[in-house]
Amino acid sequence: MGADGAWHKIPLPFMETLVVDHPLVAHKLTALRDVRTDSPTFRRLADELVTLLAYEATRDVRVTEVSVETPVATARGLRLAKPYPLVVPILRAGLGMLDGMTRLLPTAEVGFLGMIRNESTLQAETYATRLPDDLSGRQCFVVDPMLATGGTLAAAVQFLLDRGAIDVTAICLLAAPEGLAHMDKVFAGSGKPVRVVTAALDERLNENGYIVPGLGDAGDRLYGVV
Ligand SMILES: O=P(O)(O)OC[C@H]1O[C@H](OP(=O)(O)OP(=O)(O)O)[C@H](O)[C@@H]1O
Ligand SMILES: O=c1cc[nH]c(=O)[nH]1
Numbered sequence: 131m132g133a134d135g136a137w138h139k140i141p142l143p144f145m146e147t148l149v150v151d152h153p154l155v156a157h158k159l160t161a162l163r164d165v166r167t168d169s170p171t172f173r174r175l176a177d178e179l180v181t182l183l184a185y186e187a188t189r190d191v192r193v194t195e196v197s198v199e200t201p202v203a204t205a206r207g208l209r210l211a212k213p214y215p216l217v218v219p220i221l222r223a224g225l226g227m228l229d230g231m232t233r234l235l236p237t238a239e240v241g242f243l244g245m246i247r248n249e250s251t252l253q254a255e256t257y258a259t260r261l262p263d264d265l266s267g268r269q270c271f272v273v274d275p276m277l278a279t280g281g282t283l284a285a286a287v288q289f290l291l292d293r294g295a296i297d298v299t300a301i302c303l304l305a306a307p308e309g310l311a312h313m314d315k316v317f318a319g320s321g322k323p324v325r326v327v328t329a330a331l332d333e334r335l336n337e338n339g340y341i342v343p344g345l346g347d348a349g350d351r352l353y354g355v356v
């Protein structure tokens with residue numbers, strides 16, 4: 131178990147993977163999965179869940195020592211270190227997690243990746259890239275609700291490592307064993323910390339590459355596509 135039962139790790143050869151164990155996370159995830167949950171509620175739950183997961187996912191965010199004057203005396207404290215982290219939502223579904231992240235990290239810079247999984251090949255295709263060219267020295271947080279085959283997330287993380295990111299943490303609402311194994315294989319030799327923080331490790335992928343039991347297509351459920 132992790133910090134007093136807050137999370138547990140999935141044993142993988144390389145990549146650190148935390149599953150957050152908290153009754154509020156479990157409660158909200160259960161409602162998110164429910165096919166009867168409508169899009170407005172689905173959006174609210176995704177927003178709330180990412181904030182709960184981000185609390186654990188940002189344990190290693192870099193800080194710097196400062197001192198401030200209180201109304202009473204000088205106090206020593208910490209502030210987020212510069213350069214501030216980069217938050218990268220993967221469009222479309224990652225957008226449903228952006229507000230929850232920037233609420234917790236208001237000074238973070240936001241980059242964007244537009245990616246879509248070709249549903250016949252299950253390969254990720256990138257249609258939009260808005261990232262800083264130079265990420266040297268930067269911590270990055272990628273948000274995408276679903277880690278299924280891992281093709282999308284692996285490509286997204288690679289974009290960031292190629293630009294010099296020093297560590298990348300992916301926050302996903304659900305992960306499949308196949309996706310974690312793929313990420314672990316792809317980044318085993320990268321020499322840079324890549325980690326995943328999620329609310330649940332589901333059973334498997336079905337023949338269409340959907341997470342079982344999962345929650346369906348996250349983008350469609352977020353944006354009312356029926
Ligand atoms: O791990 P993978 O097998 O790559 O699948 C996961 C990806 O699939 C979904 O995106 P989708 O391609 O449906 O685009 P959308 O977010 O716009 O719905 C989801 O939002 C992830 O990005
Ligand atoms: O279950 C899945 C798998 C990929 N993408 C989704 O949105 N849901």
Ligand SMILES: [Mg+2]
Binds near residue numbers: 347348350
């Ligand atoms: Mg989708």
